[in-house]
Amino acid sequence: MSDLLTEACSGGRHLESLGLSPGSSGNISVRVGDRVHISATGQPLGSLSADQLSVMELTADGLAHVDGPRPSKEHGLHGALYHRDPDAVCVVHLHSTxxxxxxxxxxxxxxxxxxxxxxxxxxxxxxxPLIPYHPPGDADQAQLLRELDIQCHGALLQNHGPVVAGRTVSEAVDRAIEIELASQTRMLVGQAPGARLLTDSETEHLTSAYGQPWKMAL
Known part of the structure; x- marks a missing residue:
């Protein structure tokens, strides 16, 4: 377990070093059985350590605080993704630009x-998918994420940022980074009418080859 917590803290520091978690924004968690270890409220990802993580229990209703400092107010999003994928080990939420x-x-x-x-x-x-805007920490938004009727590893929260899960810490971190890079490309392209998108056959080939969900209902 200590190795997993150390890996999560290293992942948080890596995201901060890339400029994707400014100040005390963003949060990361890892799941060990029914226990979820999550960054505490106001804790910068760049200074995480295993003994500073909040400990929560995964319940039928979400996450319940059982030990350590007060957890991030976004813990509901983490609980929603762990409920969606019992094999998920790590969740990352960022406010990347x-x-x-x-x-x-x-x-x-x-x-x-x-x-x-x-x-x-x-x-x-x-x-x-894009989840409609709710205030940070809102339980209704976490419920919307939990009840999405399409296969996905995460979502983009409207006017807020991404939240994504992985079956390893590195997978969750890499997905969060890729969402930021894809978003940067989206913003650079803007509304250009001539921008080329990957075709349906190209997207289907890639998602099939790499085992990712695309246009698939639950």
Whole structure:
């Protein structure tokens, strides 16, 4: 368990070093059985240590605080993704600049806030629905995420940022980074009518080859 907690703290520091978690924004968690270890409220990801993580228990209703400092107010989002995927080990939530900017735009369609501009979003993330705006920490938003009727590893929260899960810490961290990169591409392309999107056959080839969900209902 200590190795997993150390890996999560290292992942948080890596995200901060890339400029994706400014100040005390963002949070990360790892699950060990029914216990979830999550960054505490106001704790910068760049200074995480295993003994500073809040300990919560995964229950039928979400996450319940059992030990350590007060958890991030966004813990409901983490609980929602752990409930969606029993094999998920890590959840990352960021306020990374380009992903937040992209979340303020209309979604590309109902299953992906971002259009298929590059292969890597399809290879690492797949579906990325836009969740309507709610205040940070709002339980109703976490419930919307939990009850999404499409297969996905996470979502883009409107006017807020991304939240994504992985079956390893590195997978969750890499997905969060890829969402930011794809969002940056989206913002650079803007509303250019001539921008080329990957075709249906190209997206289907990539998502099938890399085992990611795309346009798939639960």
């Amino acid at each position: 380009h992903a937040v900017a992209a979340s303020c735009l209309p979604p590309w369609n109902e299953h992906s806030a971002l259009p298929p501009l590059t292969p890597y979003l399809l290879m690492r993330v797949g579906n990325l």
